[in-house]
Amino acid sequence: MADHLLPRRGRLWAWTTQNFPPPSPPYAGPTGKDFVPFGVGYVELGDEVRVETRLTEANPDALSTGMEMALTLIPLRADEDGNEVVTFAFEPVA
Numbered sequence: 001m002a003d004h005l006l007p008r009r010g011r012l013w014a015w016t017t018q019n020f021p022p023p024s025p026p027y028a029g030p031t032g033k034d035f036v037p038f039g040v041g042y043v044e045l046g047d048e049v050r051v052e053t054r055l056t057e058a059n060p061d062a063l064s065t066g067m068e069m070a071l072t073l074i075p076l077r078a079d080e081d082g083n084e085v086v087t088f089a090f091e092p093v094a
Helices: none
Strands: 009-018 037-044 049-053 068-078 084-092
Touching: 009 049, 009 084
Parallel strands: 049 084
Antiparallel strands: 009 037, 009 068, 037 049, 068 084
16 A cells, blocks of 8 residues: 545535535534534546545535535534534635
């Protein structure tokens, strides 16, 4: 095996909106009244791979096939000590 760096930008291939909390585990984000729907999609990184990922945009009308996306970090939850836990996501490039 060897490390292989992937591009931090890609193109949106497909998407949907997650309107309910996923099963736990592996999901470790907010549930119940704290849950907020979020976008989920596949982002194509060059000709190498399609990554299933959380999106920063949940409105399907604001997304389109082939739009440029960039890797970012977003807050997910607080841990038992109150520290912010972040996760990766892709956001539309303006």
